[in-house]
Amino acid sequence: MAPTTHPQTEVRTGSGGRTDAALRYTEILELYARQAWQLDGFDADGFAATFTAGASFSHVSSGEVLVGPEAIAAAVRRVAERRAGAVHRHWFSQLLVEPAEEGAVPDSEGGAADGDAVRARYYAIVSVTGKDGAVAWDPSCVVEDVLVRRDGRWLTAERVVRRDDLLLR
Template identity: 40%
Template sequence: MSDAVSAQVVADVQQFYARHMQLLDAGDADGWARTFTEAGVFAPPSLPEPVRGRAALAAGVRASAAGLAEAAEVHRHVLSMVHVDPRDDGTLAVRSYAQIFATPRGGEPRLHLMCVCEDVLVREQGELLVKERRVARDDRP
């Protein structure tokens, strides 16, 4: 891997994540799932097994959105410290910090979680997609 990455690739990655996280926060389950490859993998520490495939990814977002609606709470995912490493196989290894802010209806926002995301991004038909995401939470070993 090399640290050399073009400004255009960095801009593309930033735009991708802005759209990706806004789809998630809006509860657009199918739209968010389509930002993964067809066989995309999402491995959060809160689940015993990784989530695999767009249908399962969308189902997870639907369940989360329903839980948040019932709790009358809004979550916003903010990615920062995004570092992009181009790989020899054409994929991009991206490491970022994810802050998840929770705001109860009528309440004060709070930092809910602090995580590190390690993604493998690929281009399919010119579009960036998540092939694999591994998440580590700061509050867990």
């Protein structure tokens, strides 16, 4: 039986019979799992290292746009201070990965060095567990990224986070 392909996804046979698209998707899932663990552990430098040198990170609800890993790490440290005393878990799901359109990676980023750039979209929510065991939830969000492959690993070149409750206003 021939594999079914999505019209926006190029599927070619890769090593070991795996498709390039499936391998790419798995690598990107691993990137997001790593980012969730880094955020939950307040590993600011580790999280920031998953972004390109000129990356932008925009959280629409705050209006703040962070540029570069240093600014991203500083923001994670500020959040860690503000959220001390509770356990936070980032949950990412419903990941869609599609080829990035031409020009999606700014020239200042040098394009996709390994010839690979994608747009990724997913849902995110954060659970917050207090000392008393009560669990609260931050508003759910839609996250849109431009990812580039550099030196064999995926990095975030652009991230835009939109809270769902603000979509209703």
